[in-house]
Amino acid sequence: MLKASLPNILFIESDQHNPNIMGCSGDTVVSTPNLDALGSRGIVFSNSYCASPICVPSRTSMLTGQHPYQNQVWTNSQYLHSGVPTFAHSLGAVGYKPVQIGRMHFNGPDQLHGFTQRFVGDHGPNHLGSDEVDHGSLHGTAGPSRIALKLSGHGLNAYQIHDEAVAARTIEFIDDHSKGNDNEPFALAIGFMLPHQPFVATKEDYDRYRDKVPKPKNSIRFEDETHPYLKWWKSHTGLTDVTAAEIERTRTAYYALVTRLDCLLGKIFETLEKHGLLDNTLIVYTSDHGEQLGEKGLWWKQTFYEDSVKVPAIISWPKRLPMGKTINRVTSQLDLNATLLDAANAPALPSSQGRSLLPLIENPADLTWNDIAFSEYCTEPDDKAHSDGTKIWQNRMIREGDWKLIYYHDMPSQLFNLVDDPDELNDLIDEPIHLERVKHLTELILEDWDPIWVERQIRNQSANLEITIPWAKNTKPDDSIRWDLNPAWDYLDEPQE
DSSP states (O other): OOOTTSOEEEEEEESSOOTTSSGGGTOSSSOOHHHHHHHHTEEEETTEEOSSSSHHHHHHHHHHSOOHHHHTOOSTTOOOOTTSOOHHHHHHHTTOOOEEEEOOOOOSSOOOTTOSEEESOOSSOSSTTSSOOOOGGGTTTTSSSTHHHHTOEEEEOHHHHHHHHHHHHHHHHHHHHHHOSSOOOOEEEEEOOTTOSSOEEOHHHHHHHTTTSOOOSSOOOGGGOOOHHHHHHHHHTTTTSOOHHHHHHHHHHHHHHHHHHHHHHHHHHHHHHHTTOSTTEEEEEEESOOOOTTGGGOOSSOSOSHHHHEEOEEEEOTTTSOSSEEEOSOEEHHHHHHHHHHHTTOOOOTTOOOOOSHHHHHOTTOTTOOOEEEEEEEOOTTOTTTSOSSOOOEEEEEEETTEEEEEETTSOOEEEETTTOTTOOOOOTTOGGGHHHHHHHHHHHHHSOOHHHHHHHHHHHHHHHHHHHHHHHHHOOOOSSOOOOOGGGOEEOSSOO
């Protein structure tokens, strides 16, 4: 039996939450009282980076503590091998019975990966190619496509319905746990979809922000884009002539979706407090990646700019950890994995690259902490949303101290000093004075990451999908865990005034 002195574990991962869009991050427009309160009860890490700015690789890396090139999950179509242990396996190894509710985005027959139970589930099929998602009148808005901006505003986003079910089931779980007499701590991971697009919020939430959300701070016109990859990406996704009305509607809806997410989190926190569990529950809040929100003329994720690759990271455990702190050191989302296990006295994952943040929390000025984080973004040849059908991209980023280098294989790199240039507007890659720094950062990126090998592995996996996707289309295997998205729950109000 687990010791009652060990913490309850509550890991919360939302989808596509820009870390700047929280009151505790300094946003004076958005209303996030519950996340702000969580931050005041714990520690906010202001420079936390995801392992990949896209859903499945980021979530898989968070679970395993491994970078995509290590667990070989680079795209949304790839499967995590069941033999790779996750933080759920580690928690289970010391006696926790880890449970997952909601979004996790597993592909393939293994829908647990160490969890003992799952509830609610994802809205997509367990098997790629089987019974794809129908977003009804908002068809196409969930991907990186201009239609997501055109069909934005107020109405209903089915992901909100999903998240309401996740919150309700989480509250039910906590209530049931509190009725037990064994006093054992729980381990619960919950996954929300909000504020992921469709950029559609209820009229009540939308009207709360109407005419209040600021424009993008730095909106770069398509004709002024200088980097060849970003020029291609903007053209590929239809970001050549986004209108002022689209920008305003989309940003307004996004702020509204963040507030709706915060309201659902508040109900969960209230339940913990009602049962006297808040003090000894280790809560970790993060998101799988950020959202560009029109900055630099970009939307969604898929880039290594700060709005896309940084994530919210809040850790709260009032019984043991200090409260109301902000730590600005460079950290990785993989470190959240290691911290969670360290706090639970669970074994470190053998191949994890994460570092426990507990020593850094005790001493934020720790000179032994290496201020470094990596992220990678790669595509596959048959993914028309992210590739041109033949060429695939192998891109990787490093943040070391004040500096960030973005490596695009077979294209120019980018170099930014994030202290002098936090908005990443001044690319220093061609400045002779920084030649040694570029060399150093490039060597770190390529030290254990071979883009040619990565491409070969991705193409091999894509060849496998040419068999498994038609198999799923023809055989229609059952979904062991899936939330049934009703296309009638996705719509825009008419009119939008």
